[in-house]
Amino acid sequence: MRVVMFGYQTWGHRTLQALLDSEHEVVLVVTHPKSDHVYEKIWDDSVAELAEKHGVPVLLRNRPGDEELLQALREAAPDIIVANNWRTWLPPEIFDFPPHGTLNVHDALLPAYAGFSPLIWALINGEREVGVTAHRMDGDLDMGDIVLQRSVPVGPADTATDLFHKTVDLIGPIVREALEKIASGTAEWTKQDRSRASFFHKRSVEDSRIDWNWPAEDLERLVRAQCDPYPNAFTHHRGERIRIVSAGVSKARYGGTPGRIFIREDDGVVIVAGAEARSGRCRGLVIRRLRTEDGVEHAATDYFRTMGGYLTDRP
Structure with missing residues (x-):
């Protein structure tokens, strides 16, 4: 033909x-x-x-x-x-x-x-x-x-x-x-x-913005879906955008406010996640590796030297 x-x-x-x-x-x-x-x-x-x-x-x-x-x-x-x-x-x-x-x-x-x-x-x-x-x-x-x-x-x-x-x-x-x-x-x-x-619809950079009200299981898939060479899923810490390179779902359940930088677990740092996180029945997102706006990649345990504070969807 x-x-x-x-x-x-x-x-x-x-x-x-x-x-x-x-x-x-x-x-x-x-x-x-x-x-x-x-x-x-x-x-x-x-x-x-x-x-x-x-x-x-x-x-x-x-x-x-x-x-x-x-x-x-x-x-x-x-x-x-x-x-x-x-x-x-x-x-x-x-x-x-x-x-x-x-x-x-x-x-x-x-x-x-x-x-x-x-x-x-x-x-x-x-x-x-x-x-x-x-x-x-x-x-x-x-x-x-x-x-x-x-x-x-x-x-x-x-x-x-x-x-x-x-x-x-x-x-x-x-x-x-x-x-x-x-x-x-x-x-x-x-x-x-x-x-x-x-x-x-077509994806845009806005579609990579992390909403900490999502369950950790959904956020972990978002990180895998927005892996390199795609624009990474991102959030903000102290006004600076950080891109999440590697993450997983926590073993334990963590209660509190979505976005809270909570505790170390294994090789990462747990962020409280899920609209029902206040119930204490939700797992958190374990951030393992992240990238700052200068292009430098960090282990989350090195980047988050102290616990506390919040990751936010806006600066």
Whole structure:
């Protein structure tokens, strides 16, 4: 089949590489210009550079739909469009243009976690598995019929970076298998149960701010979800922002006011957490390592020399 590819960052790069390694012909690539958005600087393998290396024509667009792009599509005459990590809406005159429509590859187990940053949100929410879905694009965000879906388990210590590597390795096999099914006419399409759908927005730095009213179990997952190279979960101590690099859930239960710097436990320092912490039935968050605004990483037991005082969400 003749394939046009829409995609961006490492997800798009892996998709394009799978297409280039397949029996199909990539006739045009459309990708976004480089961005200064903090999350778009992460996993930023260049789709444009890979396409140019293989002599595939490239168009750079923030949003599609202009006449030059539409003319390029008509001239490319694709049998199918394959999209992965295209960051803006594709209009029907594009996604419905080829005979086989547009195959979108999304790093979540749809219909849950449609939209943006699905791995981070899934980890924060304590999901037991994550995955990748190949589906036909339609007019609703990530809601088209599914042709293929693969999952991987979430381990108890997995970070968002671990889940990225687990799921990005699924992209190549899923793209190749889905196209084989479509080209051979053996694809079986399954409608999504929209009553189970959930949609998530792009993350920003604000979404990494720690709310000490959250249970410690949720905060521990937030720290793992906002691990390097993502912007770390952060709080404030004596007016200075500190970023939490490593944390765990306390063995004992601690009562008091959320955010209180309480006591050492093993190799870390316990911070009282949870909206019901006053009951004494909540576990605390054990901070093990943190990073100050000057970029220096500290063991929490070295940084918090004395107990007492509070960590706060604002300076």
